[in-house]
Amino acid sequence: MASVxxxxxxxxxxxxxxxxxxxxxxFFQAVVxxxxxxxxxWIVRNTVDNLxxxxxxxxxxxxxxxxxxxxxxxxxxxxxxxTYIDALIVGLLNTLLIAFVGIITAxxxxxxxxxxxxxxxxxxxxxxxxxxxxxxxxxxLLVIFFWYLxxxxxxxxxxxxxxxxxxxxxxxxxxxxxxxxxxxxxxxAGAALLLAIAMCxxxxxxxxxxQMATGQRFPVFWTCIALLVGLPLxxxxxxxxxxxxxxxxxxxxxxxxxxxxxxxxxxxxLSLSLYTASFIAEIVRAGIRGVGKGQTEASFALGLRPGxxxxxxxxxxxxxxxxxxxxxxxxxxxxxxxLAIAVGYPDLVSxxxxxxxxxxxxxxxxxxxxxxxxxxxxxxxxxxxxxNTRVAxxxx
Amino acid sequence: MSVADVVFVRQSMEQPxxxxxxxxxxxxxxxxxxxxxxxxxxxxxxxxxxxIYFLPGLLDWLFFSAQWTGxxxxxxxxxxxxxxxxxxxxxxxxxxxxxxxxxxxxxTYPEDERWRVMLAGALLVVLLIPFLIPRAPYxxxxxxxxxxxxxxxxxxxxxxxxxxxxxVPTREWGGFMVTIILSxxxxxxxLPLGVILALGRRSQLPVVKMxxxxxxxxxxxxxxxxxxxxxxxxxxLFMPNGMKIDDFLCVLIGVSLFASAYMAEVIRGGLxxxxxxxxxxADSLGLTYWQKIRLIILPxxxxxxxxxxxxTFIGLFKDTSLVYIVNMFDLLGAIRRNFTDPNWxxxxxxxxxxxxxxxxxxxxxxxMSRYSIYMERRLDTGHKR
Numbered sequence: 206m207a208s209v210x211x212x213x214x215x216x217x218x219x220x221x222x223x224x225x226x227x228x229x230x231x232f233f234q235a236v237v238x239x240x241x242x243x244x245x246x247w248i249v250r251n252t253v254d255n256l257x258x259x260x261x262x263x264x265x266x267x268x269x270x271x272x273x274x275x276x277x278x279x280x281x282x283x284x285x286x287x288t289y290i291d292a293l294i295v296g297l298l299n300t301l302l303i304a305f306v307g308i309i310t311a312x313x314x315x316x317x318x319x320x321x322x323x324x325x326x327x328x329x330x331x332x333x334x335x336x337x338x339x340x341x342x343x344x345x346l347l348v349i350f351f352w353y354l355x356x357x358x359x360x361x362x363x364x365x366x367x368x369x370x371x372x373x374x375x376x377x378x379x380x381x382x383x384x385x386x387x388x389x390x391x392x393x394a395g396a397a398l399l400l401a402i403a404m405c406x407x408x409x410x411x412x413x414x415x416q417m418a419t420g421q422r423f424p425v426f427w428t429c430i431a432l433l434v435g436l437p438l439x440x441x442x443x444x445x446x447x448x449x450x451x452x453x454x455x456x457x458x459x460x461x462x463x464x465x466x467x468x469x470x471x472x473x474x475l476s477l478s479l480y481t482a483s484f485i486a487e488i489v490r491a492g493i494r495g496v497g498k499g500q501t502e503a504s505f506a507l508g509l510r511p512g513x514x515x516x517x518x519x520x521x522x523x524x525x526x527x528x529x530x531x532x533x534x535x536x537x538x539x540x541x542x543x544l545a546i547a548v549g550y551p552d553l554v555s556x557x558x559x560x561x562x563x564x565x566x567x568x569x570x571x572x573x574x575x576x577x578x579x580x581x582x583x584x585x586x587x588x589x590x591x592x593n594t595r596v597a598x599x600x601x
Numbered sequence: 602m603s604v605a606d607v608v609f610v611r612q613s614m615e616q617p618x619x620x621x622x623x624x625x626x627x628x629x630x631x632x633x634x635x636x637x638x639x640x641x642x643x644x645x646x647x648x649x650x651x652x653i654y655f656l657p658g659l660l661d662w663l664f665f666s667a668q669w670t671g672x673x674x675x676x677x678x679x680x681x682x683x684x685x686x687x688x689x690x691x692x693x694x695x696x697x698x699x700x701x702x703x704x705x706x707x708x709t710y711p712e713d714e715r716w717r718v719m720l721a722g723a724l725l726v727v728l729l730i731p732f733l734i735p736r737a738p739y740x741x742x743x744x745x746x747x748x749x750x751x752x753x754x755x756x757x758x759x760x761x762x763x764x765x766x767x768x769v770p771t772r773e774w775g776g777f778m779v780t781i782i783l784s785x786x787x788x789x790x791x792l793p794l795g796v797i798l799a800l801g802r803r804s805q806l807p808v809v810k811m812x813x814x815x816x817x818x819x820x821x822x823x824x825x826x827x828x829x830x831x832x833x834x835x836x837x838l839f840m841p842n843g844m845k846i847d848d849f850l851c852v853l854i855g856v857s858l859f860a861s862a863y864m865a866e867v868i869r870g871g872l873x874x875x876x877x878x879x880x881x882x883a884d885s886l887g888l889t890y891w892q893k894i895r896l897i898i899l900p901x902x903x904x905x906x907x908x909x910x911x912x913t914f915i916g917l918f919k920d921t922s923l924v925y926i927v928n929m930f931d932l933l934g935a936i937r938r939n940f941t942d943p944n945w946x947x948x949x950x951x952x953x954x955x956x957x958x959x960x961x962x963x964x965x966x967x968x969m970s971r972y973s974i975y976m977e978r979r980l981d982t983g984h985k986r
Contacts, residue, residue: 234808241812248839255838326641327634328648342966343959344919347933351959354940354951540824546926554826567834574827575819582822 252568265569268293274559276551278467289560296556297577303473303552304539304581310478311538312531315485322490333486340483345541348480353472353548364455372452380471381453384464388447397440398433405429469550473542481538485531492527493519524596532589536582553577663956666692668949672700678947694949698957701939705957708775708935714767717758718778724751725785733972735979748789755782771849775930777961783856783921783931788914790857795864800894802865803872813865820862825920828855833927852924860917867909871902904980911973915966922962933958 222228256262268290275285280298283291321333340348358377361367366374366381374381405428412423441448453465496519504514545552554574561570623629636642668677668686677694678684686692698705707715728747731737759782762768774782801813820828832855833848840846875898883893903910925934936954939945 230806234806237812238808251841252838254842255840258842325634325637326644328645332648338967339963342915342963342970344922344933344962346922346925347955347959347962350933350937350951351955355955358951359948536822543824543826544923546826554824554830558830561830561834567830567838571827571831571835574830575823578824578827579819579822 259565261565263568267564267566267569270564272560274563276556277549278470278551289564292556292560293553293573296551296553299545299550299556300539300542300552300554301581303470303477303542303545303550307474307477307481307538307542308535310474311481311485311534314478314482316489318482318486319489320493322486323493337483337486340480341487345476345480346544346547348476349472349544349547352475353468357468357472366455372450374453374455377468379465379467381465383450383452386449386451388449390444390447391441393440393444394437394448397436401432401436404432404436408432467550469545469548472548473545473550477538477541477544480541481534484534484537488527488530488534489523492523492525495526496522521596525593528589528593528596532586532593535589536585539581539585540578662692664693666690667695668692669695670699671696674943674945674947674950677945677949677953682947684947692949693956694945694947694953697939697945697950697953700945701936701942704776704939705932705935706777708779708930708938709773710775710778711767711769711773714761714769717761717766721755721758722778722781724754725781735976752786752789771847774849776935777932779924779929780918780921780931783853783924784914784918786853787856787860787917787921791860791864791913791917792910794857794861795868796899798861798865799868799872802869817862817865820859821866825856825859825923826926828859829923829927831855848927849929852927852929856917856921856924859920860913863913863916864910867906867913868902870909871904871906872898874905875902907980908973908977911969911976915969918965918969919962932961 269288271285272287272289272292273285274292276283276292276295278299279295280302281291281295283295318333318336321329322337324330324333357379360375360377363374363376363378366376369375369380372383408423408428409425412425416422451464500518500522501514504518505511509517542552543554546555546558549555557570557574561567619625635645671677671694675684676696677686679686679688679690681688703712703715707718710718725747728743728751732740732743732747737743757763758766759774759778760769760771798813798817801809802817804810804813829852832851836851836854837846879897879901880893883897888896921931922933924931925937930938936958940951940954
């Protein structure tokens with residue numbers, strides 16, 4: 206025994222540095238680090254050299270210069286006299302807008318199609334399967350062109366617009382919808398809505414506490430709907446309907462009045478929502494299938510009805526499986542919104558591309574892009590992780 | 602009591618009675634699958650009405666009213682639009698696709714040299730098919746030819762400049778060949794690079810691990826378009842003065858790096874799914890790190906994530922259409938370019954071209970996803986944990 210130990214320690218002392226794991230690790234990492242550093246130094250020197258030759262620099266000062274180009278759709282006031290930074294903010298807001306409405310629509314459509322693929326109804330099942338297989342297997346850019354060039358571009362001229370319900374007009378220049386004009390005292394309706402939301406939260410909490418304590422149930426859903434619709438309506442009635450609608454009217458070349466939604470936005474919105482919905486549908490289907498059949502059977506055995514089973518037993522467990530991949534789909538949709546550049550919807554990449562071509566400051570623009578997209582990704586991940594911990598079942 | 606005393610003993614099995622007529626046949630199928638509940642019935646009726654409303658028009662546009670032959674736009678335009686079709690006509694203009702098919706495939710690649718592209722394509726198909734069939738022999742040789750020899754041969758064939766082949770600059774490339782080249786190079790580069798990045802991310806060495814995490818997360822956090830802009834606008838800036846870097850090469854580098862980050866995450870999934878005993882077993886056998894990875898870990902881990910790899914490849918294949926943004930013409934770009942050809946400009950042309958592009962992309966992506974499902978089933982050894 207002693208001799209074995211002696212041999213071991215004997216070897217340990219004489220072992221070459223090459224075979225020492227710690228030494229090897231340090232050496233290897235040092236090599237990688239130095240190599241990378243050399244590469245970066247080389248790149249930076251080349252870049253500085255090239256920029257100097259072209260008479261440019263890496264400062265962000267140019268952002269305060271006059272932009273000099275117009276932007277078709279803007280959520281904040283913008284003119285061609287605004288600065289580059291204003292243009293980028295307009296682009297960022299447009300990106301966030303398309304991502305937000307796209308995510309909501311894609312989630313709704315995706316859940317419907319995903320549940321439809323598990324339907325008992327043969328026709329619905331087949332329809333949903335065809336939908337998923339078609340949209341999953343063609344590039345999103347093609348879907349955008351399909352809507353933009355294939356559908357929206359061949360709609361009639363504005364003066365022959367299609368009349369849709371609620372006074373909406375659809376033409377090849379986009380969709381014109383009535384714009385609500387808020388009059389005196391309309392703030393009360395907004396305040397009533399806020400109050401209704403607060404009351405809903407309160408009612409839901411009390412109802413839950415009461416059910417936990419006594420087992421008595423309370424129709425929270427219908428109460429909340431009544432509150433959310435009723436209170437603002439009541440406020441409006443009290444103030445004598447201080448709201449009117451600016452309905453779009455047909456003009457010779459374009460519709461006037463109302464709120465115009467450009468064909469670029471429509472094409473991008475429809476394509477991103479429908480494309481992403483096909484992926485969400487697959488995630489939802491996998492999530493629901495991932496909940497064991499025994500769960501449903503046990504729930505039926507307890508006497509729960511199918512609706513309650515889905516809501517109380519299957520969905521909460523399915524959400525555990527659904528949420529992580531759903532997050533990455535939301536991020537994909539946000540990133541795919543950069544395809545806006547193909548149809549000229551002024552999102553961050555499109556506006557940035559214009560600035561890049563105008564000013565030639567590629568490094569700064571790409572840096573801004575990366576920072577913004579990485580921040581959006583991070584923020585979405587954080588939010589969805591928080592949501593995920595909420596829906597995750599507490600395991601004992 | 603003997604058997605003979607018994608009046609009747611059945612000697613053979615009676616055939617089971619047929620199910621009652623309410624439980625079989627078309628009616629039963631329809632009642633369980635289409636009209637099980639009132640809601641089901643309503644949905645079915647809505648679906649049938651929708652089919653009756655849309656399908657005939659769709660089929661009519663695609664096939665019955667479509668113009669299959671023709672030499673210019675007049676075949677696909679109505680009289681009012683300066684063509685020969687009756688007013689109110691609407692149908693696919695397949696004549697456009699037929700006339701422009703070579704352009705969709707090669708775009709502006711010189712016509713006399715197109716045999717080189719076709720030869721490279723044929724080599725790809727010949728090498729790819731046995732590679733995809735699990736039972737075909739000589740897998741190692743096949744893989745070497747496909748992933749090492751073919752890129753070199755393909756480069757010589759397509760670019761030219763050697764062996765008396767005419768030099769074809771990459772700005773003359775285009776069409777479907779660009780789509781294929783981008784995806785092929787993307788997979789050839791991203792697979793090994795993805796393996797290295799994934800190993801780096803799971804490495805014990807903090808510097809290596811951090812570098813890999815930063816690279817993967819940064820690339821995955823931004824859209825491909827930004828990466829492409831970066832590749833085409835910034836890579837030339839990184840090069841020493843006087844050194845020109847080809848635009849197509851920039852895009853190839855961008856696409857490959859982008860795909861490797863996604864590939865790395867897929868492969869990391871496989872590495873993580875491997876039981877710890879495999880790592881420890883390899884260590885206890887005295888294998889070195891690279892022996893352990895090459896002989897024990899990767900063969901099993903890659904097998905686990907073949908569906909994920911194919912999915913990444915499908916994503917890459919679809920994403921190649923984005924190179925149009927940086928003025929490169931892949932299949933979709935080449936088709937779009939021809940929309941403005943005055944010889945073929947009709948209201949039906951864009952839709953026809955897009956449907957054709959969609960069909961080609963769909964065939965390839967759908968085929969790949971079916972293949973991944975097939976491989977998943979085949980490789981499923983039943984050792985699910």
